[in-house]
Amino acid sequence: MEQMNSRSNKKKVAVVGGGLVGALNACFFAKRGFDVEVFETREDIRQAKIVKGRSINLALSHRGRQALKHVGMEEKIVSQGIPMQARMIHSQDGKQSPIPYGKKGQYILSVDRANLNKQLLTAAETYPNTKLNFDYKLQDWSAETGQMTFVRSDGLEEQIKADLIVGCDGAFSAIRKQFLRRSRFNYSQTYIPHGYMELTMPPINGEFAMKPNYLHIWPRNTFMMIALPNLDKTFTCTLFMPFEEFEKITTGNEVIEFFQKYFSDAIPLIGVDTLKRDYFRLPAQAMVSVKCTPYHIGDKCVLMGDAAHAVVPFYGQGMNAGFEDCIVFEEVMEQFNEDFSAVLPEYTRVRVPDDHAVADLAMYNYVEMRAHVNSRWFLFRKRVDNLLHFLMPRTIIPLYTMVTFTRTRYHECVERWQWQNKVINYGLLVSATGLVLGGSYLLIKNPPDINKLIIPAEKMWNRLMALRTP
Numbered sequence: 001m002e003q004m005n006s007r008s009n010k011k012k013v014a015v016v017g018g019g020l021v022g023a024l025n026a027c028f029f030a031k032r033g034f035d036v037e038v039f040e041t042r043e044d045i046r047q048a049k050i051v052k053g054r055s056i057n058l059a060l061s062h063r064g065r066q067a068l069k070h071v072g073m074e075e076k077i078v079s080q081g082i083p084m085q086a087r088m089i090h091s092q093d094g095k096q097s098p099i100p101y102g103k104k105g106q107y108i109l110s111v112d113r114a115n116l117n118k119q120l121l122t123a124a125e126t127y128p129n130t131k132l133n134f135d136y137k138l139q140d141w142s143a144e145t146g147q148m149t150f151v152r153s154d155g156l157e158e159q160i161k162a163d164l165i166v167g168c169d170g171a172f173s174a175i176r177k178q179f180l181r182r183s184r185f186n187y188s189q190t191y192i193p194h195g196y197m198e199l200t201m202p203p204i205n206g207e208f209a210m211k212p213n214y215l216h217i218w219p220r221n222t223f224m225m226i227a228l229p230n231l232d233k234t235f236t237c238t239l240f241m242p243f244e245e246f247e248k249i250t251t252g253n254e255v256i257e258f259f260q261k262y263f264s265d266a267i268p269l270i271g272v273d274t275l276k277r278d279y280f281r282l283p284a285q286a287m288v289s290v291k292c293t294p295y296h297i298g299d300k301c302v303l304m305g306d307a308a309h310a311v312v313p314f315y316g317q318g319m320n321a322g323f324e325d326c327i328v329f330e331e332v333m334e335q336f337n338e339d340f341s342a343v344l345p346e347y348t349r350v351r352v353p354d355d356h357a358v359a360d361l362a363m364y365n366y367v368e369m370r371a372h373v374n375s376r377w378f379l380f381r382k383r384v385d386n387l388l389h390f391l392m393p394r395t396i397i398p399l400y401t402m403v404t405f406t407r408t409r410y411h412e413c414v415e416r417w418q419w420q421n422k423v424i425n426y427g428l429l430v431s432a433t434g435l436v437l438g439g440s441y442l443l444i445k446n447p448p449d450i451n452k453l454i455i456p457a458e459k460m461w462n463r464l465m466a467l468r469t470p
């Protein structure tokens with residue numbers, strides 16, 4: 001049965017995918033008065049019990065909040081999130097070191113993924129010109145006619161047409177498949193060797209097991225773990241580790257041995273039995289990075305969110321970038337007066353460099369943290385970042401601050417970070433040179449009495465020898 005757009009003179013927009021970005025996008029288009037229909041393959045999660053295999057909570061930061069603000073959802077979502085004002089770095093010896101993110105107002109929020117998705121779906125549904133369709137799986141679609149074929153769980157097919165198709169169907173997008181059949185569509189995907197597993201840290205005596213207003217990080221080079229707080233006073237711990245390491249651990253005792261070696265302080269907080277049980281609840285999940293361009297086909301279809309740019313989660317920006325996609329598209333719609341034939345190519349031109357930059361940043365972070373970052377290095381880097389920013393607040397802005405607490409375009413964050421690194425390296429070179437020249441000048445001007453030097457050195461040597469155990 002073909003459904004034509006006959007309900008209003010406004011064009012019909014079909015949002016494929018009712019996840020985080022699709023649900024938010026529906027609000028953006030509905031707010032503009034379009035005739036919006038959302039098609040989601042899953043059942044309505046507001047009636048379902050648990051959404052298996054998805055990260056349970058997420059870090060929401062400035063970019064995502066600005067998008068929520070545009071549709072009047074920021075306050076509601078922020079009120080249901082838990083602020084994380086600093087990182088809490090867990091060293092291997094169990095020491096915990098807080099490092100603030102910046103000024104008082106600079107914090108990220110731990111938000112529940114399922115709750116956020118439900119709230120956004122309900123917000124979309126409040127618009128009279130929006131309809132949500134669940135159990136609609138996109139099978140195929142035509143770029144020429146804008147006709148989509150959906151299959152239902154009873155096997156029935158349904159053809160539906162729209163003036164604009166917005167692909168928000170995630171990293172393994174069915175909408176994107178049509179793009180892959182076309183020439184001059186550039187696409188790359190990378191699965192990283194690490195997987196992730198989520199473990200729950202229960203409350204202790206009804207209270208959070210750790211300080212709640214922190215992003216807890218256990219950086220162990222190859223292995224990393226983070227913990228974000230939940231409103232029910234649990235923490236969701238995410239363990240990142242190469243799949244081959246996950247596969248080596250096959251018994252409960254091996255889980256405990258592994259945690260004893262790398263995350264010993266977490267064992268009493270998660271609990272031995274909980275740890276042994278949760279570790280085998282679900283297998284480790286894969287992480288993929290997807291980059292593609294262009295994001296549009298003609299004036300018919302545009303990709304947003306993970307369908308356009310799935311990123312590895314080592315910067316906490318995937319959802320924030322997808323939410324920012326919605327703002328950028330909105331800005332271009334305003335600029336080109338909703339003329340899709342102009343809006344879509346301009347959206348690709350403007351947004352691709354930034355989404356590729358955040359994908360590269362996330363991958364860079366993954367490589368950097370896996371290779372170099374243990375707790376000592378993490379602390380050192382962040383303290384240096386914060387000190388330089390304190391000394392030269394307008395010249396040196398930590399990369400993480402630009403990405404997380406501003407709407408500076410992602411690609412400009414990278415450019416500025418590269419420029420700042422040059423300034424810092426140049427400054428270090430000049431100071432090192434000054435030290436060497438100054439030191440040499442002083443040595444030449446007032447040469448030391450070598451005899452005095454020799455005696456202390458001799459005395460030091462004798463002391464060292466005396467320390468030697470027989």
Ligand SMILES: Cc1cc2nc3c(=O)[nH]c(=O)nc-3n(C[C@H](O)[C@H](O)[C@H](O)COP(=O)(O)OP(=O)(O)OC[C@H]3O[C@@H](n4cnc5c(N)ncnc54)[C@H](O)[C@@H]3O)c2cc1C
Pocket residue numbers: 016017018019020021022039040041042055057058059060136137138139168169170171172173174175196238304305306307313316317318319320321322
């Ligand atoms: C471990 C992990 C931790 C993360 N942490 C963070 C974080 O801290 N902060 C952050 O900003 N981001 C984070 N992310 C990234 C974030 O989860 C994603 O960027 C975000 O979910 C993307 O939203 P989306 O709507 O584009 O895609 P999805 O959330 O994947 O939604 C896609 C929707 O489309 C539906 N769908 C799929 N195929 C079809 C079809 N054929 N027909 C109809 N519907 C379909 C799906 O059912 C789903 O509902 C994390 C990701 C992972 C894996």
Ligand SMILES: Cc1cnn(-c2ccc(OCc3ccccc3)c(C(=O)O)c2)c1-c1ccc(Cl)c(F)c1
Pocket residue numbers: 059087108215217224225226240313314315316365368369373377378381382400
């Ligand atoms: C979910 C979420 C939200 N933000 N971040 C995040 C990411 C990177 C960071 O620093 C990079 C760096 C630290 C030290 C040296 C170089 C780079 C910081 C920080 O500065 O606190 C915070 C994460 C996150 C996600 C996964 C892992 Cl594994 C992780 F550790 C944290």
